[in-house]
Amino acid sequence: MSLLRVRGLTRDFDGLRAVDGVDLDIPEGEVRALIGPNGAGKTTLVGMIAGRIAPTAGRVTFDGRDITHMPAHRRMRLGMAYTFQITSVFARLSVVENVALAARRRARGAAVGPAVAAALDRVGLADRGAEMAGDLAYGHQRLLEVAMGIAQRPRLLILDEPTQGLAEGEIAGFARLVRTLASETTILLIEHNMDVVMALADRITVMDAGRVLAEGTPADIRADAAVQAAYLGGGDDAAAG
Amino acid sequence: MRALALHAGLLAMLFALHFALPAYHHGNLARVMVLASYAIGYNLLFGYAGLLSLGHALFFASGMYGAGLLVEHGGAGAGPAMLAGTAAAALVSAALALVALRTRGVAFMIVTLMFAQAGFLTILHFGDWTGGDEGFVLPQAGRMLWGIDLSTPDARYLAALALFSACLLGSLALARAPFGRVLVAIRENEERARMLGYDTLAHKRAAMILSGTVSGAAGAAYAILFGYVGASFAEVQYSILPLLWVLLGGAGTVLGPFIGALFMFYLIDLASGVTTAHMLIAGVALVALTLYAPQGLMGEVRRRLWRGLP
Numbered sequence: 037m038s039l040l041r042v043r044g045l046t047r048d049f050d051g052l053r054a055v056d057g058v059d060l061d062i063p064e065g066e067v068r069a070l071i072g073p074n075g076a077g078k079t080t081l082v083g084m085i086a087g088r089i090a091p092t093a094g095r096v097t098f099d100g101r102d103i104t105h106m107p108a109h110r111r112m113r114l115g116m117a118y119t120f121q122i123t124s125v126f127a128r129l130s131v132v133e134n135v136a137l138a139a140r141r142r143a144r145g146a147a148v149g150p151a152v153a154a155a156l157d158r159v160g161l162a163d164r165g166a167e168m169a170g171d172l173a174y175g176h177q178r179l180l181e182v183a184m185g186i187a188q189r190p191r192l193l194i195l196d197e198p199t200q201g202l203a204e205g206e207i208a209g210f211a212r213l214v215r216t217l218a219s220e221t222t223i224l225l226i227e228h229n230m231d232v233v234m235a236l237a238d239r240i241t242v243m244d245a246g247r248v249l250a251e252g253t254p255a256d257i258r259a260d261a262a263v264q265a266a267y268l269g270g271g272d273d274a275a276a277g
Numbered sequence: 278m279r280a281l282a283l284h285a286g287l288l289a290m291l292f293a294l295h296f297a298l299p300a301y302h303h304g305n306l307a308r309v310m311v312l313a314s315y316a317i318g319y320n321l322l323f324g325y326a327g328l329l330s331l332g333h334a335l336f337f338a339s340g341m342y343g344a345g346l347l348v349e350h351g352g353a354g355a356g357p358a359m360l361a362g363t364a365a366a367a368l369v370s371a372a373l374a375l376v377a378l379r380t381r382g383v384a385f386m387i388v389t390l391m392f393a394q395a396g397f398l399t400i401l402h403f404g405d406w407t408g409g410d411e412g413f414v415l416p417q418a419g420r421m422l423w424g425i426d427l428s429t430p431d432a433r434y435l436a437a438l439a440l441f442s443a444c445l446l447g448s449l450a451l452a453r454a455p456f457g458r459v460l461v462a463i464r465e466n467e468e469r470a471r472m473l474g475y476d477t478l479a480h481k482r483a484a485m486i487l488s489g490t491v492s493g494a495a496g497a498a499y500a501i502l503f504g505y506v507g508a509s510f511a512e513v514q515y516s517i518l519p520l521l522w523v524l525l526g527g528a529g530t531v532l533g534p535f536i537g538a539l540f541m542f543y544l545i546d547l548a549s550g551v552t553t554a555h556m557l558i559a560g561v562a563l564v565a566l567t568l569y570a571p572q573g574l575m576g577e578v579r580r581r582l583w584r585g586l587p
Contacts, residue, residue, distance in 0.1 A: 085575070086472065109471050109472075109475055109476045109477070110476075111476075118472045120469070124461055126465045127466075129461070129462070129465060136458075140455050188473065188474070
């Protein structure tokens, strides 16, 4: 059974249809990449899945429950975690406190400390716990966001363009990190870097102009003529920007 | 541990000062402790949850009139009056929280300000009961608690210290509890807190009710300890004062409200001994602090000396 099931999800902004009747099924344990040109409606779609944006029409089901009208904070409690496209940490709080706020959703009292330490260790920020989150380098702030996601121990982890703005070397490390997470949680990854997508995703959903253009394994998508025309720009290994 | 020692140390020092201070400063400090309790209540909402209210005089006055009216018209003693005042403030803040928290930012400031003004006008409107803008002096029976006369300087000082201790230690516990930390998270980045699964609206409501209740307890204590209930305490000035005390002392610090209230009280007291333009001196001091210690006095201590200061 699908962990996440989306049917006919639609969102209008002042007459402009940003997302148009999208169906999506993500089985438990899968790494699903969501790609598409800028303005394709990817962030609006995951915004509706996470509860940040109310849909105009359609349904969202998570773990068999209809969550279409559920407020965002309750969806997170059901086992979603969301990392923002634009880095959003508590800049004036310490790195440890940032992760502790995420961990306290599940852990209580003495269990918080070890959970925080484990999450920071996973992303390689163990020795920066005392620093202010706002003082971290940009790449480290993105890692902190992932640590906050890990600390929530989500069943579905939504990563909205996690490698945006990272240096080449950082991206490789980031991809390795996401791969280690894949065994523990289902991941929905919005990503522009095609190397990362091809390396990580079990399946890829391609969006264009608010609709699902294609869906399949990385090999299927690579071979899909319509995707190439809309997005990949013709060449097999072309990275989209 | 260090933090607990610091705050317990302050309370011990205030207790020791009870025996050491000359009468004039002894009376001042009793008043400052009640006002600081009000400021602690204000700080819960402003300093921790990051919500700037311009209507806290409504809560202070709810406590004051809730207590005072029960004494004046119901013949109650200080104990029931204190409870009634606190309960009245809790009710009023719960009602205002339901309405005002639908707004944010400047709109929140205006909504709280307008409701507080409505409260002030309500007091004037029911002048037959409230004494209008003249207010009323509390009868002696309403200032007795378990046979102790709270209008004597000694009992008054110790009662003020008891109230202040409860507020200070409660505030310290809150700052370190998960609830207080979520409030700080909401202040720093509400959307992120929400997307971590926290019901931010429920947290803000709880903070506002707690803040209003503590402010009301201070208002009730003020009426009982100083024996006067008046509409001037419901005016906008009494909404601005706790904001100034907290800003001066350091928003979002446990000690800040007390330091700010003490500093401001004595600044005006000393300045009025020198010149009739005492508010001018107070104003200059405020500008200087804003320029050189924008985080407030305890905020600077936290920034420069002790980053873990609660």
